[in-house]
Each structure stands twice: as C-alpha cells, then as structure tokens.
Amino acid sequence: MSAALLTGTPLTGRVAVVSGASSGMGAVTAQRLAELGATVIVLARRKDKLDGVVKTIEAAGGTALALAVDVTDRAAVQSAADQVAARFGKADLVFNNAGVQLISGIEELKVDDWQRQIDLNISGLMNVIAAFLPHLTDSAAQGKPADLINTSSIAATRILAKFSIYSGTKAYISHLTRLLRVELGPKMVRVATIEPGMVDTELPDHVTDPDASQLMADLIHDIDCLQSADIAETVAFMAAVPRHVNLTEITMYATRDPRGLAARRRGPRLRPRGRPQRGQLHRLGQARPDQGTRRGGRADDRVRPLQRLVAQQLVELRRLPHVRHRLREDHRQARL
Structure with missing residues (x-):
C-alpha cells in the first residue's frame, strides 16, 4: 500500500x-x-x-x-x-x-x-x-x-x-x-x-x-x-x-x-519468584494468601493494595512532628 x-x-x-x-x-x-x-x-x-x-x-x-x-x-x-x-x-x-x-x-x-x-x-x-x-x-x-x-x-x-x-x-x-x-x-x-x-x-x-x-x-x-x-x-x-x-x-x-x-524489552520481574512467604502479602497491605486475588486477576486488584500501602505510609509521615510543622508552614505560605 x-x-x-x-x-x-x-x-x-x-x-x-x-x-x-x-x-x-x-x-x-x-x-x-x-x-x-x-x-x-x-x-x-x-x-x-x-x-x-x-x-x-x-x-x-x-x-x-x-x-x-x-x-x-x-x-x-x-x-x-x-x-x-x-x-x-x-x-x-x-x-x-x-x-x-x-x-x-x-x-x-x-x-x-x-x-x-x-x-x-x-x-x-x-x-x-x-x-x-x-x-x-x-x-x-x-x-x-x-x-x-x-x-x-x-x-x-x-x-x-x-x-x-x-x-x-x-x-x-x-x-x-x-x-x-x-x-x-x-x-x-x-x-x-x-x-x-x-x-x-x-x-x-x-x-x-x-x-x-x-x-x-x-x-x-x-x-x-x-x-x-x-x-x-x-x-x-x-x-x-x-x-x-x-x-x-x-x-x-x-x-x-x-x-x-x-x-x-523484558524488564526485571515485578513479582518475586517462588511462593510468597507467610505474611509477606499481608505486610504489603494485600489480603492474606488464603484471601488473595487469583493470578491473572484484574490489574486493579493488584494495584489497589499498593495504593493502600502508599496511603498508609503518608498517614504515618504526617504524624511525625517535623513533617506536621512543615505541612503547616506550607499551608500558611499558600494562604499568603
């Protein structure tokens, strides 16, 4: 053509x-x-x-x-x-x-x-x-x-x-x-x-x-x-x-x-090889192995646990005194 x-x-x-x-x-x-x-x-x-x-x-x-x-x-x-x-x-x-x-x-x-x-x-x-x-x-x-x-x-x-x-x-x-x-x-x-x-x-x-x-x-x-x-x-x-x-x-x-x-290009595997150890998925914020998504499930089911993990870490960061102070300062500057 x-x-x-x-x-x-x-x-x-x-x-x-x-x-x-x-x-x-x-x-x-x-x-x-x-x-x-x-x-x-x-x-x-x-x-x-x-x-x-x-x-x-x-x-x-x-x-x-x-x-x-x-x-x-x-x-x-x-x-x-x-x-x-x-x-x-x-x-x-x-x-x-x-x-x-x-x-x-x-x-x-x-x-x-x-x-x-x-x-x-x-x-x-x-x-x-x-x-x-x-x-x-x-x-x-x-x-x-x-x-x-x-x-x-x-x-x-x-x-x-x-x-x-x-x-x-x-x-x-x-x-x-x-x-x-x-x-x-x-x-x-x-x-x-x-x-x-x-x-x-x-x-x-x-x-x-x-x-x-x-x-x-x-x-x-x-x-x-x-x-x-x-x-x-x-x-x-x-x-x-x-x-x-x-x-x-x-x-x-x-x-x-x-x-x-x-x-x-085949990049590095994102999932660890072999069977996850007990509690590993739970520590990442996912469901326990007996409650987890089957392999090949929807992408959303695999992404959401990571989103929850990130949100949890942000919550923990906000509890630190110096982070709280910095957030207040940023908010005050934004209002000005």
Whole structure:
C-alpha cells in the first residue's frame, strides 16, 4: 500500500535542504518533497549515493542538487548554505536528518563510538541549524513558510539497555527542538521533531551489539515496520499544512508495536519468584494468601493494595512532628 496521501504540488516554490540524504529516510524524503514541487538540495558524505538520488528526482521531472558534505565540518556546512542561497535563494525547509546509531553496553567503554554519535547526532545537527537558520528567519520575515524539522527517535524517551549514548543524543534533539520553538515560533519559523520507532532502513546495519541486533531483527520479523516512505509523507505533510499551523512533535510507531522498541524489552520481574512467604502479602497491605486475588486477576486488584500501602505510609509521615510543622508552614505560605 502506498504511503502517499498528499496530491498535487503543495510545496511548489519551496527550497528544501535534506541532510543524511544518501539513503533511507533522507533519500526517500528528498524524492517525495521534489514530487510535491520543492527544489531539493541533498547533503551527505557519499557523493555517489547523492548523485543517484538527484538522478531519480530529475528523471521524475524534479529539480535537485547534490552537495557532498560532512555535517560535522562546520565550515563545509556553511559553504553548502552559501551555495544554496547563490543558486536557488534562501532555503525555507530544512529536514535535519543526519545521524548514526551505535549500540553498546556502557561498561564496554567504546568511547570512540560515543564520540562519533555525539559528533554527528548533536554537533552535526547544530552545524546545520547554524548554517541555515538565517535562511529560515529571512523566509519567515518575507511572509513565506519556514520549517526546521529535526529527526529524533522514540529512543529519546524510552529506557533501553545499551542505548544510553544514542538515546541521550536523541533526547537532546527532542528537547532542543522544544526550546528552539519558544524562540523561533514568534518569528513564524516552525520548529518540529519527528520521533520514529523501528524503521526498515540501513541504520540497524551499523549496530554490532548482538543483543541490540537480535532485538531489531525480531522487530523486523514480527511486525510490519515503518518504512522510509511513511516518514517522508509525514515530513511532507508537516511542511504542507498552513503557515500558522506547527505540528511540533510527531511520534510514529508501527501499529502492532504501540510501545515502540521498549515493548520488546523484558524488564526485571515485578513479582518475586517462588511462593510468597507467610505474611509477606499481608505486610504489603494485600489480603492474606488464603484471601488473595487469583493470578491473572484484574490489574486493579493488584494495584489497589499498593495504593493502600502508599496511603498508609503518608498517614504515618504526617504524624511525625517535623513533617506536621512543615505541612503547616506550607499551608500558611499558600494562604499568603
């Protein structure tokens, strides 16, 4: 089934820059933006791959330019921005998509992998913002749409073993985007982030950790993963809505995996293994074993005893003199 929802050429007149455009989400998004009327500039290190993307766009009647750029090189990115302005005018749509995923346990101390992710996922992203932000603010000042769309991940908010550095870089991107919107929204520059779950691209090929590789292989096998075309259509839609509308955070999961990658991770068991000792459940505020809920009962039946335990502890805390005094002080300050 085709992911295409938009019709016509709603992006005619737009000048779009796509980083990380040599393959996967970047390449497919560049092609889709061009199909919808935008002039597209593709950035990445692999010039041969970029040339292939441009050839595909031009064969379909679009306009595109390939610029071989390492986004971790600030001067090179600035030079690319100058070339875009000289040839097509200021960019008004930036899909800030370059990134790398290198998974390892923190105690493995793969500091080179840590640094590579920080350099590309954070510094590279910031270099693109620094070079093209003046383009976006100028476009917005002229009454044109202006979009900065950053690629993050569900890993920004999911707690995943061995994803520490990658998840940290993506959390940075997601929160940075929220902060930038506060500053740039009043200038009519739309700032957004897209946070995909598992996408069937070459990104997992960079993963060498066997646990993470197995996790991703299982996902690809078990569920109908997101495709690059799904991301491309979403980015295009975010850029095509009316100028006063800013779709700020789009989180995408495969339908059969609604909790994203975290759904496949087996966390620690919450229940102790083996049969509870006599009185254990009672001490937790639950019914005694001979009165307890059968295993597999409703979730509410298992949660309510914990709620009672917390309420009981709060009652005990309020009886402590220093806590009573603090509560009175807080109440008095609230009344003032």
